[in-house]
Amino acid sequence: MISFQAFRLDTANQCLWRGQDRVPIPPKPYDMLRYFVENPGRLVTQDELLEKLWPEIYVNPELIRKYILDIRKILGDRPDKPEFIETVTKRGYRFIAPAVDKSEADTPDLKTANATAEDEKQEIVGPETSRRERGGLLGQSPLWLLAAVAGLAVVALAGIGGYLRAVRNRANGSPSNPSIAVLPFADMSPSKDQEYFSDGLSEQLIHDLAKKPGLKVVSRSSAFQFKGKNEDLRSVGRKLGVANVLEGSVRRDGNHLRITAELIKVDDGFQLWSQTYDREIKDIFAVQDEISRSTTEALKLKLLGSSGQEVPSTVRSANPEAYQAYLQANYFKVRGESKEDLGKALAYTDTAIKLDEKYAPAWALRASVENKMAEVGLANVAEGFRRARDDAERAIALDPGSASAYMALATAQIDCDWNWDAADTSVAKAADLEPGAAEVFSIRSYLSRVLGDLDQAIKFEENAVALDPLRTDSHNTLAYMLYVAGRYDAAKAELQKALDLNPRAAFAHLTLSKILIAEGKPHEALTEIEKEPLEWGKLTGQAAAYHALGREQESNSAITALIAKYGVDGSYQIAQVYAYRKQADKSFEWLERAYGVRDAGLPDIKTDPLFKSLHYDPRYTTLLKKMRLPT
Numbered sequence: 266m267i268s269f270q271a272f273r274l275d276t277a278n279q280c281l282w283r284g285q286d287r288v289p290i291p292p293k294p295y296d297m298l299r300y301f302v303e304n305p306g307r308l309v310t311q312d313e314l315l316e317k318l319w320p321e322i323y324v325n326p327e328l329i330r331k332y333i334l335d336i337r338k339i340l341g342d343r344p345d346k347p348e349f350i351e352t353v354t355k356r357g358y359r360f361i362a363p364a365v366d367k368s369e370a371d372t373p374d375l376k377t378a379n380a381t382a383e384d385e386k387q388e389i390v391g392p393e394t395s396r397r398e399r400g401g402l403l404g405q406s407p408l409w410l411l412a413a414v415a416g417l418a419v420v421a422l423a424g425i426g427g428y429l430r431a432v433r434n435r436a437n438g439s440p441s442n443p444s445i446a447v448l449p450f451a452d453m454s455p456s457k458d459q460e461y462f463s464d465g466l467s468e469q470l471i472h473d474l475a476k477k478p479g480l481k482v483v484s485r486s487s488a489f490q491f492k493g494k495n496e497d498l499r500s501v502g503r504k505l506g507v508a509n510v511l512e513g514s515v516r517r518d519g520n521h522l523r524i525t526a527e528l529i530k531v532d533d534g535f536q537l538w539s540q541t542y543d544r545e546i547k548d549i550f551a552v553q554d555e556i557s558r559s560t561t562e563a564l565k566l567k568l569l570g571s572s573g574q575e576v577p578s579t580v581r582s583a584n585p586e587a588y589q590a591y592l593q594a595n596y597f598k599v600r601g602e603s604k605e606d607l608g609k610a611l612a613y614t615d616t617a618i619k620l621d622e623k624y625a626p627a628w629a630l631r632a633s634v635e636n637k638m639a640e641v642g643l644a645n646v647a648e649g650f651r652r653a654r655d656d657a658e659r660a661i662a663l664d665p666g667s668a669s670a671y672m673a674l675a676t677a678q679i680d681c682d683w684n685w686d687a688a689d690t691s692v693a694k695a696a697d698l699e700p701g702a703a704e705v706f707s708i709r710s711y712l713s714r715v716l717g718d719l720d721q722a723i724k725f726e727e728n729a730v731a732l733d734p735l736r737t738d739s740h741n742t743l744a745y746m747l748y749v750a751g752r753y754d755a756a757k758a759e760l761q762k763a764l765d766l767n768p769r770a771a772f773a774h775l776t777l778s779k780i781l782i783a784e785g786k787p788h789e790a791l792t793e794i795e796k797e798p799l800e801w802g803k804l805t806g807q808a809a810a811y812h813a814l815g816r817e818q819e820s821n822s823a824i825t826a827l828i829a830k831y832g833v834d835g836s837y838q839i840a841q842v843y844a845y846r847k848q849a850d851k852s853f854e855w856l857e858r859a860y861g862v863r864d865a866g867l868p869d870i871k872t873d874p875l876f877k878s879l880h881y882d883p884r885y886t887t888l889l890k891k892m893r894l895p896t
Contacts (some may be wrong), residue, residue, distance in 0.1 A: 266366070266487075267299075267302050267303070267364050267365070267366055268307075268364070268365045268366075269285065269290075269302055269349070269362040269363060269364045269365070269489045270348070270349075270363075270888060271283050271511070272288070272340065274298065274299060274302055279292075279295060280295075281295065281298070281339070288339060289339075290336075290339055291335070292466040293318075293332060294332045294335045294336050294339065297314065297329075297333075297336065299647075300317060300318065301349075301350060301360035302360060302364045302794075303364075304360065304364070305360045305361075305363070305364040306359065306360065307359065307360075307362065308356060308358075308359050309357050309358050309359065309360075310355055310356065310358050311329055311357055314329055314354040314357075314358075316552055318850050323343035326847050333350060333352075333358065334435050336349075336781075336792045337349070337350060337616035339346070348361070349361065349817070351364045354718075363634045367613060373386060375848045381825070383511060390632075399623035407848050408634060410656075411554050413879070421697070430588065430834040432727075440837075443481065443506075443508075444480070444481035444482075444483075444506070444508050444509065445474060445482055445483070445505040445507055445509045445510070445511055445528075446478065446482075446487075446488045446501065446502070446505045446507045446510050446511070447467050447470045447471045447474065447479070447481040447482070447483075447488055447510075447511045447512075448452055448467070448488055448492075448501070448510060448512045448788075449464060449467045449488065449489050449491070449492040450464075450467045450512070450513060453714070454758060459733040462595055464489075464592075467485075467488070467489075468485050468595070470511065470852070471483075471485055471488065472485065474566055474701070475699045475701040480701055481507065481683060481701060481703070481731070481732065482638055482701045482732065483505045483506075483507055483703075483732055483733065483734070484702070484703035484704065484729075484733040484736070485599070486599075486703075486733055486735070486736040486738075487505060487732075487733045487734055487735035487736050488505070492737040498510050498529055498531050499532065501531065502531025502532070502736065503531070503736065504751075505735070506731065506733055506734055507531065508530065508532070509528055509529065509530055509531065510528075510529045510531055511527070511528050512527055512528075512529070513527060526552070526807055529748070539644075542675050553673045554817050572832070584620045584621045584624070586620050587616075587617045587618075587620035587621035587624050587627065588617070590613045590614070590616040590617035590620065590627070591613070591614070591617045591624070591626055591627050592740075593609045593613045593629065593703070594612075594613030594614040594617060594627070594630055594631075594675050595610070595630055596610075597609040597610040597613065598630065598633065598634050598637070602641050603777060604636060604643050607634055607637060607638050607641075607643060610630075610634045610641075611634050611635070611638070611855075612811050613762055614627050614628075614630050614631035614634060615631070617630075618631065623663055623865075624663075625660045625661075625663035625664035625667055625670065626660070626667065626669070627663075628656050628657070628659045628660035628663065628670070629656070629657060629660035629664075629667050629669045630669070631656045631671035632652075632653040632655075632656035632657035632670065632673035632674070632677075633653070633669065633672075633676075635649050635650075635652045635656065635674045636649070636650065636651035636653040636676045636677060636680070638867050639653065639680070639681070639865075640680065643700075645862055646681065646862055646863045646864070646865070647681065647862075649678075650677045650680060650681030650682070651681070651865070653673060653677045654674060654677040654681075654682070654888055655678070655679065656673070657670050657673040657674035658674060660673070661674065662731060666697035666698060667698070668694075668702065668705065671691045671692070671695035671698065672691070672692075672693045672695045672704060672705065672708055673691045674691045675688045675691035675695065675708055676708065677866060678691060679711065679712060679715060680863070680868065681863045683868065683892045683893055683894075684893070685712070685715070685893060685894070688712055689712060691723075692693075692705075692709050692712055695708070696709060701728045701732070702732075703732035703736075703739070704728065704729075706725045706728040706729035706732065707725070707726065707729045707739070707742070709725045709748070710722045710723075710725035710726040710729060711744070712723075714746060714749075714869070714872055715868040715869065715871065715872075715894070716871070716894070716895060717747060717871050717872055717894075717895060719746060719750045719872060720750075721742070722746055723747065723750065726739070726742055726743045726746060727743065729743075730759075731741050735766060736766075737767045737770045737773075738764045738765045739761070740759045740762045740763035741759075741760070741763045741770060741772050741773055741776070742755045742765070743759045743778055744757075744759035744760045744763065744773070745772070745776050747759060748776055748779060748780050748783075748874075749872050749873070749874060751783075753780050753783065753784060755779065756776070756780055757780060759877075760776060761771050769798050770798075771797075771798055771799045772797075772799070772802060773796075773797075774793050774794060774796040774797040774802075774806075774807050775794065775797050775799070775802040775803075775805065777790075778790040778791075778794040778797070778806040778809070778810060779806070779809070779874075779875075781793060782809060782810060782813050783874065786812045787810055788814065789805070789809040790806070790810045790813065791811070791814065793806075794806030794810055799833045800830070801830070801835050801838060802864065803825065804823050804824070804826050804827040804830075805823075805827060805829075805835075805841065806817075807820075807823040808820050808823035808824040808827065808842045809825060809841075809842060809875070812842075812845065812846050818855055824839065824842050824843075826844070827839055828872060829892070833862070834864075836855050836856075836858040836859035836862065836864050837856075837859045837864045837866030837867055837870075838866065839854045839855045840854075840855035840859060840871065840876075841875045841876070842875075844875055844876045844879050845857060845875045845878070845879055846876075847878050849879060849884075853878075853879075853880060853882075853884050853888075856888060860888065860891065861890070868892070870889075870892075870894075871889065871894050872886070
C-alpha cells in the first residue's frame with residue numbers, strides 16, 4: 266500500500282482508494298500511476314514509460330499523454346498547478362507528491378474491494394458512447410467529405426501500418442493472431458441523416474484491409490451486427506473471433522476536418538494505437554491525395570505477407586455528388602432484398618453513373634444489384650443477368666483491380682451463362698485482389714459446389730463463416746453443403762447456430778427437415794417444416810415429408826399449391842419434389858422449364874440429394890451436358 270495525500274494505491278489488489286471509497290481507474294492508467302508513485306521525485310521520460318510498461322508492443326506516444334490526462338482527471342490534478350504529476354516540457358514527467366509505503370493493515374477489507382468490482386468493470390471497459398464522443402460530430406453538408414472517403418478509409422490503415430511495422434521491428438512483437446474487425450463508424454450528425462456515409466467509410470476500410478494476404482478481416486455483415494450497440498469490445502472480439510478491433514470517427518467543423526482512429530486489443534481492452542488527423546479543407550482532393558500518399562508504405566507490409574504492390578483507392582470519384590449517390594446505392598443494396606430497397610439502389614447507381622460515366626465502382630455495384638434482382642424474381646432472369654454481365658465488364662474495363670466487379674461477373678456467369686471456365690477465371694481474379702474477403706470465399710465455395718467438388722466447397726465456406734461468424738446465411742449455406750455431403754450432425758450444429766442468430770431464419774427449417782427425412786424421421790421432418798417462414802420452402806418440405814410418411818393425398822395438395830403459387834419462379838423446387846417422389850417424367854418436365862428460364866437453382870442439380878433417383882436416367886446426363894457441367 267502506497268499513500269500519497271488523500272489517496273492510497275493498493276498494489277496487492279491493484280486498486281486506488283480515497284479514504285474509504287474506491288476510485289475507479291482503468292488498468293493502463295493504473296499501471297502508469299503505480300510506476301510514478303514507485304518512482305517519486307524522479308524525471309520519467311516518455312521512452313522509459315514505453316519501455317517499462319509496454320516492452321513488446323508499439324504504442325503511439327500520444328497514448329501516454331491521454332493516460333496522463335486520465336490520471337489527472339481521476340486525481341483532480343491541474344496541469345497548470347500540479348499537485349501530483351508535473352510535466353517537464355520536452356523531457357517527461359515527475360511525480361511530485363510525497364509517497365509513503367504503509368503496512369497491509371491499512372488495506373481496506375478485501376470483501377469491500379470485491380463488492381465494487383462489478384461497478385469498476387464498466388468504468389474499465391467504458392461505454393461505447395464515450396468512445397464515440399471522442400470523435401465529435403460529422404458536419405451537416407456531406408459533399409466536401411464524400412469525395413474523400415477513400416482517403417479517409419486509408420487513414421486508419423496508415424496508423425495500423427505504423428503499429429505493425431513497429432511490432433515487426435521489435436524482437437518479440439509479431440502478432441500471434443493477425444485478425445481484425447472494423448466496427449461501423451457511427452453517424453454523429455445532429456440530424457442523423459449521414460448513416461450511408463458512415464457505413465460507407467467503414468465498409469471501405471473492410472475492403473482495403475481484406476486486400477492484405479494473411480490478415481483475417483471480419484466481413485461487413487458480422488461487424489455491422491454491433492451497429493448502435495453498447496457492447497464491451499472484449500465480448501465483440503470473442504463473438505467475432507478476432508484479436509483486434511478498429512473504430513474511429515470523423516468530424517467537420519467549418520473548413521476543419523478531424524479524423525480519429527483507434528486500434529484496440531480485445532483481450533484486455535488495451536488501446537494499441539490511436540491517431541488524430543487534423544486538416545484544413547481548402548481543396549478536398551488535395552487532402553485526399555495527401556492522406557493516400559501517407560499510407561503507401563503501410564500498404565506494403567511484409568508482416569502480413571504483402572506482395573509489395575500498392576493497393577490503389579478505387580472508390581474515389583472526381584465528382585462528389587457521384588460518390589454520394591454510390592454510397593446511398595450501397596446502403597439500400599445491403600439493407601435488404603425487397604423491391605423497394607433494390608429499386609432505390611438501382612436508381613442511385615444510375616445517378617452515380619450519369620454524374621460520372623467512368624466511375625467503375627458504380628458500374629460494379631449496379632451489376633451486383635441487377636444480379637440480385639434477377640435472383641429474387643424482381644427482373645427477367647435472362648435480361649437481368651445480361652445487364653449485370655455487361656455492367657460488370659464495363660467496371661472491369663475501367664478498373665481491372667475491382668474485386669467486386671469480378672464477383673458480380675462471376676455471379677452472372679454461374680447463375681445464367683453456365684460458363685464455368687469463365688466463372689473460374691473471374692473468381693480466381695477476385696481472390697487475387699481481395700484474398701481475405703468473406704464474399705470471395707463464398708463465391709469460390711459456390712462454384713466448387715456446382716462443379717461437384719463438395720470437399721473444396723465446404724472448406725471455402727468454412728473460411729467464409731470464420732470471417733462472417735454472425736451472418737445467418739453463412740451458417741445456413743455451410744449447413745446445406747454438410748447435408749449434401751451426408752454429414753448430418755455437423756449440418757445440424759450449423760443450423761442451430763443460424764437459428765440462434767435468427768430464430769426466423771429462412772431455409773434453416775427446410776434444410777433440417779431434409780436431413781430428418783434422410784435419417785428416416787419423417788414425423789420429425791413434418792414438425793420441423795411447419796416452422797419454415799418461406800411459404801415456397803414450407804410447401805416444398807411438406808410435399809416431401811408427407812410422401813415420406815405415405816400420405817400421398819396431402820403430398821399432392823402441397824405440390825399443387827406450390828405449382829399454383831410458384832409455377833414460374835419455383836420450377837427447380839417443383840422438379841425436386843417430383844424427383845424425390847420418383848416421378849421422373851414430371852421432374853424432367855419441370856427441369857426443362859427451369860432450364861428455359863435459367864432458374865438460379867438449377868446449377869445445384871449435380872450435388873442435390875433429392876435428384877439421386879434421376880442419376881441413371883439418360884435425360885439427366887443430357888441436361889448436365891446442356892449446362893456444360895461435368896458428367
